[in-house]
Amino acid sequence: MPEIHNNPDRLLHSRKRHADGTVTTIDSEQAMDEIAARLTELIDTYGPRSVAMYLGTNGLPYPASALMGNAFMRGIESPMFFTANTIDQPGKQIALAAHGHWLGGDVDFHHADSWMLVGTNPLVSKAIGIPGQNPSQNLRAAIERGMKLIVIDPRRSQTAARAAIHLQPRPGEDVTILAGMLHIIIAEKWHDQAFLDENATGFDDLARAVAGFTPAYVAERADIPEEQLRDTARMFATHGVTRGMVNAGTGANFAMHGNLLEYLCLCLTTICGRWQRAGERVTRPNTLMPAFTAKAQPHPPYEGWGYGERLRVRGLTDTVSGMPTAALADEILLEGEGQVKALICIGGNPMAAWPDQRKTHRALQSLELLVTLDTEMSLTSRLADYVIAPMMQMETPAMTMGSELIKYYTSGTGIPAAYGQYVPRVVDPPPGSDLIEEWQFFLGLAKRMDLELWFVNFFGGGGGRFMESPPIVLQMNKDTHLSTEELFEQMCATSRIPLEEVRNHPHGNIFDVDAVVQPRDADCTDRLDVGNAHFLAELADVRATDFAAGRSDEAFPFRLIPRRHQNFMNSSGTALPALNRGKPFNPVYMHPDAVAALGLTSGDSVLVSSSHDTVPAVLEADDTLRRDVVAMHHAFGGLPTEDDEFREHGTNVGRLVPTDVDYDPVTGLPRQGNIAVAVSAFGAGRQRDAVPVSADRALG
Numbered sequence: 001m002p003e004i005h006n007n008p009d010r011l012l013h014s015r016k017r018h019a020d021g022t023v024t025t026i027d028s029e030q031a032m033d034e035i036a037a038r039l040t041e042l043i044d045t046y047g048p049r050s051v052a053m054y055l056g057t058n059g060l061p062y063p064a065s066a067l068m069g070n071a072f073m074r075g076i077e078s079p080m081f082f083t084a085n086t087i088d089q090p091g092k093q094i095a096l097a098a099h100g101h102w103l104g105g106d107v108d109f110h111h112a113d114s115w116m117l118v119g120t121n122p123l124v125s126k127a128i129g130i131p132g133q134n135p136s137q138n139l140r141a142a143i144e145r146g147m148k149l150i151v152i153d154p155r156r157s158q159t160a161a162r163a164a165i166h167l168q169p170r171p172g173e174d175v176t177i178l179a180g181m182l183h184i185i186i187a188e189k190w191h192d193q194a195f196l197d198e199n200a201t202g203f204d205d206l207a208r209a210v211a212g213f214t215p216a217y218v219a220e221r222a223d224i225p226e227e228q229l230r231d232t233a234r235m236f237a238t239h240g241v242t243r244g245m246v247n248a249g250t251g252a253n254f255a256m257h258g259n260l261l262e263y264l265c266l267c268l269t270t271i272c273g274r275w276q277r278a279g280e281r282v283t284r285p286n287t288l289m290p291a292f293t294a295k296a297q298p299h300p301p302y303e304g305w306g307y308g309e310r311l312r313v314r315g316l317t318d319t320v321s322g323m324p325t326a327a328l329a330d331e332i333l334l335e336g337e338g339q340v341k342a343l344i345c346i347g348g349n350p351m352a353a354w355p356d357q358r359k360t361h362r363a364l365q366s367l368e369l370l371v372t373l374d375t376e377m378s379l380t381s382r383l384a385d386y387v388i389a390p391m392m393q394m395e396t397p398a399m400t401m402g403s404e405l406i407k408y409y410t411s412g413t414g415i416p417a418a419y420g421q422y423v424p425r426v427v428d429p430p431p432g433s434d435l436i437e438e439w440q441f442f443l444g445l446a447k448r449m450d451l452e453l454w455f456v457n458f459f460g461g462g463g464g465r466f467m468e469s470p471p472i473v474l475q476m477n478k479d480t481h482l483s484t485e486e487l488f489e490q491m492c493a494t495s496r497i498p499l500e501e502v503r504n505h506p507h508g509n510i511f512d513v514d515a516v517v518q519p520r521d522a523d524c525t526d527r528l529d530v531g532n533a534h535f536l537a538e539l540a541d542v543r544a545t546d547f548a549a550g551r552s553d554e555a556f557p558f559r560l561i562p563r564r565h566q567n568f569m570n571s572s573g574t575a576l577p578a579l580n581r582g583k584p585f586n587p588v589y590m591h592p593d594a595v596a597a598l599g600l601t602s603g604d605s606v607l608v609s610s611s612h613d614t615v616p617a618v619l620e621a622d623d624t625l626r627r628d629v630v631a632m633h634h635a636f637g638g639l640p641t642e643d644d645e646f647r648e649h650g651t652n653v654g655r656l657v658p659t660d661v662d663y664d665p666v667t668g669l670p671r672q673g674n675i676a677v678a679v680s681a682f683g684a685g686r687q688r689d690a691v692p693v694s695a696d697r698a699l700g
C-alpha cells in the first residue's frame with residue numbers, strides 16, 4: 001500500500017486527451033463540466049443505454065464509490081452497470097440463488113475440524129476460505145489444533161503444500177471430482193439425513209444425478225488415484241466432531257461450468273449439514289452493519305438469471321451476479337439501437353484484465369467517450385478521453401463495512417467476529433494536487449445534469465433478492481452538500497455498534513457481541529434445494545461428454561491455468577521496481593521435465609498460442625505443476641501493438657481468451673482457465689504466422 005501510494009507515476013491531476021491526440025492536465029471541476037455536457041448530448045442522441053459503467057476491483061476499498069456510481073446510472077436510467085464480478089466467480093451468486101441461503105450463517109474456520117479448498121490459494125490471494133486477515137497464521141493454528149485441510153489444485157500451491165490431502169488432477173475436472181465425492185458420501189451414508197429431512201428438497205434427484213460418477217470413472221477422468229478420492233470423501237465427511245466447509249476459487253471457476261461447480265459445493269455443504277445450528281455462535285454477527293437475528297432455517301431459492309436487461313449478443317441477460325462483462329466489448333462494437341457509446345471505468349483496467357484484449361482494444365478505441373477514474377496512466381487510461389485522478393485510500397476516511405458486506409458473496413468470506421474499524425484521513429493529498437473522491441465525482445456530474453439520485457446501501461445478496469436487514473436509502477440532488485464523514489454516518493445509521501463507538505477504537509476492535517443462532521420459526525416451511533433441475537441437467541451433460549476426445553490435441557498439448565502473483569493485486573503496481581524487484585513480467589511457468597522435453601531453458605523467450613491468438617512470454621521452470629499444465633498470472637502486458645516489449649511489461653493472458661467460443665450461457669464468463677495452448681521457442685520452430693489466425697487477430 002505505501003509503495004502504491006507513493007508511486008512516482010501517480011496522477012496528481014486529471015487528464016484530457018484532445019482531438020489531435022495530445023494529453024494535457026485539466027482542472028477536475030472543468031473535467032466534470034465537460035463530461036456532464038458530453039453525457040447529456042449522448043443520452044439525448046442515442047438514449048440512456050448508450051452510457052455504460054464498469055466497476056473494477058479498486059472501487060472496492062471506497063465504501064461509497066460503487067454505490068454512488070450505481071446511483072448515478074439509475075439516475076440517468078441506464079441499465080448498463082457492469083462489474084468485474086462477471087469475469088471473476090459469478091457462479092457463487094448464481095448457485096446461491098438456485099440453492100437458497102442458510103439464515104444461521106456459515107461455520108467458523110477457527111473451530112472447524114476439516115476444510116476443503118477447490119482451485120483457490122488463500123495463502124497468496126487472502127480471498128476465500130481461510131480467514132484472510134492472516135491466512136498463514138490462521139492455517140497454522142488450525143492444523144496444530146488438528147484440522148485436516150483438503151486442497152484440489154493441479155499445482156502444488158503454497159496452500160496445497162500444507163494440506164493433509166492434495167488432489168492434483170487435470171484442470172477443469174472439479175465438477176467431476178465433487179460429483180464423485182457426493183457419490184461416495186451418499187453411497188456410504190455419511191450425509192446428514194436428519195438435517196436434509198428438515199431443511200432440503202431434491203436429495204433423491206441429486207443422488208440419481210451423481211450415480212454415474214463412480215470412483216473409478218472420476219479417478220480416470222480427473223487423473224487422480226481412486227483411493228485418494230475415497231480418502232478425500234471420507235476425511236471431508238467424517239473427520240473430527242466439529243464441522244468444516246468447502247470453498248472454490250478462481251482456478252476452478254474459470255475452467256467452465258463455474259455455476260455448477262459452486263452449486264455442487266453448496267450441495268456438499270448441505271448434505272453434510274455443514275451450517276451453523278441453533279444454539280451455536282453466530283460466525284459473522286455484524287458490527288457496522290445492522291443487528292439481525294440468525295435463525296437455523298433456510299431462505300428459499302429465488303430467480304437468479306434470465307430477467308431484466310437483455311444484451312444484444314449471445315442471449316445474455318442481467319443476473320444476480322450482475323451484467324455479463326465479457327459481452328460489454330460486443331455491446332460497444334455492435335451497431336444499432338442500444339449501442340454503447342460511452343464508458344466510465346472506476347478502479348478497473350479492461351485493457352489488462354478483460355478477456356479478448358484485441359476486441360477490447362477495438363471497442364475502447366471506437367467509443368465516443370471513455371472516462372476512467374485511475375491513480376495512474378493504466379493501459380486503459382492511455383486510451384481514455386478523460387482520466388480523473390482520485391484520492392487514494394489513505395487520503396479518505398475508511399471503514400470496515402465493506403469487509404462485513406462481503407459475507408453475502410459466499411461462505412468463507414468476511415470477518416468471523418464482530419470486528420469494526422473507522423479511520424479518518426491518514427495523510428493529506430500531496431501539495432499542489434487536484435484530486436477528488438470518486439463518489440464526489442459522480443455527485444458532481446449529477447448536479448450538473450440536474451439528476452435526482454437514490455443512494456441505496458443494501459444489506460443482503462442476490463442483487464437485492466435476499467435481504468437480511470432493510471436497506472438505507474439516501475436521496476441526493478443538486479442541493480446536497482455532504483462530507484465523506486457525514487455520508488458514512490448515514491450509511492451506518494442502523495449499525496449494531498454505533499459508528500461513534502467504533503471510532504473510539506482507532507486501531508479497530510472486536511466487540512463483545514454474544515449472538516447465538518436461534519431455532520427455526522415454528523411456521524417455517526422453506527427448504528434449500530439440492531436438486532435444481534437446471535444444474536442437474538448440466539451435470540448430466542458433463543457426464544455425457546467424451547472427455548478423452550478433447551485431450552489428444554497435438555497442436556495444443558498444454559493446459560494453461562491461472563494463478564495469482566504474491567506481490568501484485570491484478571494489474572496494480574506491476575511496473576513499480578519496489579514491488580516487481582527487477583522482474584516486471586509474468587513468466588509462463590512449466591514443469592522442468594516439460595521444459596527440457598522442448599529443448600528449452602528457464603529464461604528463454606517463447607510463444608504461447610491458443611486457438612485464438614499468440615503472445616510472446618518468458619519461460620520459467622516450476623516443479624509444482626503437472627507436466628501437462630502451464631500457468632500464468634493475468635493482467636500484465638502492454639497494448640496489442642506492444643508485444644515486442646514483453647520483457648518490460650509482461651504478457652497479456654486475455655489475448656488468448658475468446659469471449660464467444662466457450663462461455664457460460666448464464667453469466668457470459670468465458671473459459672479463462674484450462675485453456676488448450678502450445679508453447680514453442682521464440683524465433684525458431686513455430687512462428688507467429690504459423691498459428692491459426694482468428695478473425696479478431698486479422699482485424700486487430
Ligand SMILES: Nc1nc2c(c(=O)[nH]1)N[C@H]1C(S)=C(S)[C@@H](COP(=O)(O)OP(=O)(O)OC[C@H]3O[C@@H](n4cnc5c(=O)[nH]c(N)nc54)[C@H](O)[C@@H]3O)O[C@H]1N2
Pocket residue numbers: 055056057058059084085087088089250346347348349350352353354355373374375376378379390391392393562563569570571572634635653654657672
Ligand atoms: N485471463 C484472465 N483474466 C482475468 C483473470 C484471470 O485470472 N485470468 N482474473 C479476473 C478477475 S478475478 C478479476 S477481479 C478481473 C480484474 O479486473 P479489473 O478490476 O478491471 O483489473 P485491475 O487490474 O484490478 O484494475 C485495477 C485498476 O485500478 C487502478 N487503481 C489502483 N488503485 C486505485 C485507487 O485507489 N482508485 C482507483 N480509482 N483506481 C485505482 C489501477 O491502476 C488499475 O488500473 O480480471 C479478470 N480477468
Ligand SMILES: Nc1nc2c(c(=O)[nH]1)N[C@H]1C(S)=C(S)[C@@H](COP(=O)(O)OP(=O)(O)OC[C@H]3O[C@@H](n4cnc5c(=O)[nH]c(N)nc54)[C@H](O)[C@@H]3O)O[C@H]1N2
Pocket residue numbers: 057088118119120121122124125126127128152153154155157170171172173174248249250251252255561562563564565566567568569570673674
Ligand atoms: N496477491 C494477490 N492477491 C489477490 C489477487 C492478486 O492479484 N494478487 N487478486 C484478488 C482477486 S481479484 C481474486 S478474484 C482473488 C482470487 O483468489 P484465488 O481464487 O485464491 O486465486 P489464486 O491465488 O490464483 O488461486 C487459484 C488456484 O487455482 C489453481 N487452479 C488453476 N486451474 C485450476 C483448475 O482447473 N482446478 C483447480 N482445482 N484448481 C485450479 C491455481 O493453481 C491456483 O493455485 O485473489 C485476490 N487476491
Ligand SMILES: [Mo]
Pocket residue numbers: 057084088
Ligand atoms: Mo477477482
